[in-house]
Amino acid sequence: xxxxxxxxxxxxxxxxxxxxxxxxxxxxxxxxxxxxxxxxxxxxxxxxxxxxxxxxxxxxxxxxxxxxxxxxxxxxxxxxxxxxxxxxxxxxxxxxxxxxxxxxxxxxxxxxxxxxxxxxxxxxxxxxxxxxxxxxxxxxxxxxxxxxxxxxxxxxxxxxxxxxxxxxxxxxxxxxxxxxxxxxxxxxxxxxxxxxxxxxxxxxxxxxxxxxxxxxxxxxxxxxxxxxxxxxxxxxxxxxxxxxxxxxxxxxxxxxxxxxxxx
Amino acid sequence: xxxxxxxxxxxxxxxxxxxxxxxxxxxxxxxxxxxxxxxxxxxxxxxxxxxxxxxxxxxxxxxxxxxxxxxxxxxxxxxxxxxxxxxxxxxxxxxxxxxxxxxxxxxxxxxxxxxxxxxxxxxxxxxxxxxxxxxxxxxxxxxxxxxxxxxxxxxxxxxxxxxxxxxxxxxxxxxxxxxxxxxxxxxxxxxxxxxxxxxxxxxxxxxxxxxxxxxxxxxxxxxxxxxxxxxxxxxxxxxxx
Numbered sequence: 001x002x003x004x005x006x007x008x009x010x011x012x013x014x015x016x017x018x019x020x021x022x023x024x025x026x027x028x029x030x031x032x033x034x035x036x037x038x039x040x041x042x043x044x045x046x047x048x049x050x051x052x053x054x055x056x057x058x059x060x061x062x063x064x065x066x067x068x069x070x071x072x073x074x075x076x077x078x079x080x081x082x083x084x085x086x087x088x089x090x091x092x093x094x095x096x097x098x099x100x101x102x103x104x105x106x107x108x109x110x111x112x113x114x115x116x117x118x119x120x121x122x123x124x125x126x127x128x129x130x131x132x133x134x135x136x137x138x139x140x141x142x143x144x145x146x147x148x149x150x151x152x153x154x155x156x157x158x159x160x161x162x163x164x165x166x167x168x169x170x171x172x173x174x175x176x177x178x179x180x181x182x183x184x185x186x187x188x189x190x191x192x193x194x195x196x197x198x199x200x201x202x203x204x205x206x207x208x209x210x211x212x213x214x215x216x217x218x219x220x221x222x223x224x225x226x227x228x229x230x231x232x233x234x235x236x237x238x239x240x241x242x243x244x245x246x247x248x249x250x251x252x253x254x255x256x257x258x259x260x261x262x263x
Numbered sequence: 264x265x266x267x268x269x270x271x272x273x274x275x276x277x278x279x280x281x282x283x284x285x286x287x288x289x290x291x292x293x294x295x296x297x298x299x300x301x302x303x304x305x306x307x308x309x310x311x312x313x314x315x316x317x318x319x320x321x322x323x324x325x326x327x328x329x330x331x332x333x334x335x336x337x338x339x340x341x342x343x344x345x346x347x348x349x350x351x352x353x354x355x356x357x358x359x360x361x362x363x364x365x366x367x368x369x370x371x372x373x374x375x376x377x378x379x380x381x382x383x384x385x386x387x388x389x390x391x392x393x394x395x396x397x398x399x400x401x402x403x404x405x406x407x408x409x410x411x412x413x414x415x416x417x418x419x420x421x422x423x424x425x426x427x428x429x430x431x432x433x434x435x436x437x438x439x440x441x442x443x444x445x446x447x448x449x450x451x452x453x454x455x456x457x458x459x460x461x462x463x464x465x466x467x468x469x470x471x472x473x474x475x476x477x478x479x480x481x482x483x484x485x486x487x488x489x490x491x492x493x494x495x496x497x498x499x500x501x502x503x504x
Binding site for chain 1: 385387388390391393394395396397398401405406409410413
């Protein structure tokens with residue numbers, strides 16, 4: 001696109017609250033209640049495109065719920081979630097199209113048990129993007145090469161390690177060339193020896209310009225990989241800042257207590 | 264004392280016709296009823312998992328009614344009732360109504376089996392499908408059914424075998440001569456011969472059809488347990504199939 005074309009597109013996409021068109025995700029006073037319980041309480045933040053946001057906090061703090069509102073696995077009770085410039089609550093927004101620009105990896109049950117690894121990785125290409133079997137398989141094998149487990153292509157999920165499963169799940173999410181990747185505690189269920197390779201893989205995605213939003217308990221990863229850290233506690237976004245600010249200069253008592261407990 | 268069941272002349276007379284005609288009609292009726300029952304059963308199973316209480320209620324009401332009524336009553340009401348009410352779905356073909364009646368009745372039982380299979384599929388698999396941007400129907404077809412079905416194959420297979428036996432109830436509806444299933448033929452021959460021997464031959468014919476199927480189900484069961492077992496495939500059942 002020429003410069004003038006990108007300017008026009010940028011102008012038409014800019015939200016009327018003046019947010020930059022480089023914003024991948026924005027939460028504006030977003031709350032989520034389940035029955036009587038407030039799980040997310042008026043959370044506001046933005047994530048710039050191509051940056052890495054890591055959400056940390058104790059269990060039950062609402063981290064996963066916030067993540068899941070980005071691809072609308074959960075819908076906010078109030079407030080506005082904008083992804084790639086689009087208001088998710090707007091009926092004109094094509095949620096399914098938006099979802100194919102967002103890849104997600106879960107903590108467990110990541111791969112479908114009845115398909116082998118390469119068919120798992122090819123799945124979104126075949127069924128969401130309509131590629132034929134051969135083309136999808138080819139792209140899937142390339143994706144597996146990239147994450148270093150091409151040799152496991154014909155294995156079934158129950159025949160490979162948890163770490164290998166998660167790497168395959170990451171490869172699968174990457175096949176649709178997403179602009180945003182969401183990671184929901186993807187190493188929490190893994191044996192320690194497998195955690196490192198998965199985290200390295202995620203960190204490596206930063207170079208590809210993908211926006212990463214990572215919910216994790218891995219503090220070392222958060223320190224090293226995060227551009228922005230969000231600390232959630234009891235449904236509130238208590239502090240946000242750069243990795244240095246959050247880890248080296250925590251302002252709130254709760255964050256200080258949390259960090260001394262986990263590090 | 265005369266044995267009412269043994270008559271080798273009658274055996275020789277009727278058995279070939281049961282194999283060439285009765286068995287074929289029974290099989291055809293079973294396949295049609297199974298197809299109708301499966302389609303409606305998957306629908307009912309899917310509706311039962313809906314997040315909307317009204318939709319779930321529709322499925323529950325249908326299932327509970329069908330399970331509460333005796334099979335003969337249901338088949339008679341649908342098979343005789345529809346044409347009399349002017350709903351001539353199958354024209355004058357009793358065959359069609361018969362298959363339809365059995366199918367609708369069996370849909371309730373198949374629906375419960377499908378529901379249990381679908382609900383045993385971990386929500387995360389469904390959420391993966393959602394996150395890929397798939398529409399609901401595709402999630403059902405490419406994720407929920409393939410994963411859920413493995414757990415329910417034994418229950419499904421047993422239900423299909425029961426369908427074969429249910430076809431004998433269409434005797435009530437009165438099939439035309441060429442359309443008669445095994446039981447209808449045998450019952451007619453009992454009337455013609457004054458002997459119960461035809462029933463024995465019908466029984467043999469049913470066994471020839473059904474016993475190999477039950478062995479097939481056992482083999483299938485063993486194969487599935489070997490491949491998926493309790494620890495395989497990441498399948499963790501939280502309901503009984």
